[in-house]
Amino acid sequence: MTDIPRRTASRTAKLAGLPLGVAGRTAAGWGRRLAGGDRDEISAQVMAKSAEQLFAVLGELKGGAMKFGQALSVFEAAVPEEMAGPYREALTKLQTAAPPMPTADVHRMLAEQFGRGWRARFREFDEEPAASASIGQVHRAVWRDGRDVAVKVQYPGAEEAVLSDLRQLSRMSRLLQPLAPGMEIKPLITELRERMVEELDYRAEAGNQRRFAAEYADDPEIRVPKVVASAPRAMVSEWVSGRRLSDVIRDGTQEERDHAGERLAGFHYSAPYRVHLLHSDPHPGNFQILPDGRMLVVDFGAVAVLPEGLPHPLVLMTRFALQNRPADLIDLLRAEHFLRPGTEVPGEEILSYLAPFTEPLHTERFRFSRAWLRGQAERVGDLRRPEFDTSRSLNLPPQYLLVHRVTLGTLGVLCQLEAEVPLREIVGRWQPELFAEADPA
Structure with missing residues (x-):
């Protein structure tokens, strides 16, 4: 990642190899079927191998490739169970780890951003990165006043790498679509490309984080580093660490899963009304559970600005669906x-299509699960079902x-947690009109 402009051709070649690998495995799978192999088993093996290759390449390249992989990671719960293992392992790696940049590049970036005397700002600075992500890596250090801090340093040439990767992935979107059940690939890549320019400016991220930190400063459930x-x-913030959400997903007790799910849902639904911003990168690598039970939230590069909270038409849409008012x-x-x-679509079909958003709100507590999310993804993606035709009529x-x-992504993480959450109470706290008796119109 030291000299991305000269390595663009290499990055493009690696990404371009993904469709060839998928196509080759598919052809081999057809051959095995003709020879009498089990169709479902062979399809699962082809998809699993394709997933392993895809996410290995995305993680190696960082930049927009890794960002795309992280965006997909929240939908891991929708992947069919027979191929979920390889997905889960590869995606977890994408959430928190990538090859580090050379120490000389780190020093050069810090000198460019904080001046040649940057070391004087720190009592200590750990040369080994503590974490790495799509466009930067984090080092642990001690600030000059004695505070433990996290120093986030952007990879040199990150902007060119991000935009080049996303352009290439957009060209491959149709072939990659089967690897992401329940999520349309091309619109996702388009949106990532539009928003990544904002994420590349850490001053904007720092401004977002300051707003979140101020609002949740004394909150009993959420912690945001100052x-x-x-x-x-480059950016410096307080060092805070706990148990990674991916670890809770992998081996947490049911009580730990439920607790984490409740904290995650509470943060997602409260922030638009408390901060008037929506944290828009909900993959598990951005959340940890602290020893005192609070959820630590990091990475505020991507946010949605919501001056009035969640857009009223979306709230109203949910209310009409909950109250079974198709007209x-x-x-x-x-x-x-x-x-x-x-287009003309029967109201009942629209109600059915919106089930992933409304079903968890019909009961006091809802058990999210991979099986539930897979069922929703299969229902909407099945060409034989009316929900598929409905999706083609919607814009x-x-x-x-x-x-x-982001809402779909948060639901995806709740399903990875297999958490039971009092979602109706959480949502009702911030959107009381959903369950009010008076006509909102």
């Missing part, structure tokens, strides 16, 4: 341009795309 210093390509729901969808012009206006993806 920002100590920031520059365009009102259809009118709202048409008025807000969710329905493509000239997602651009202003709602990010909120929709």
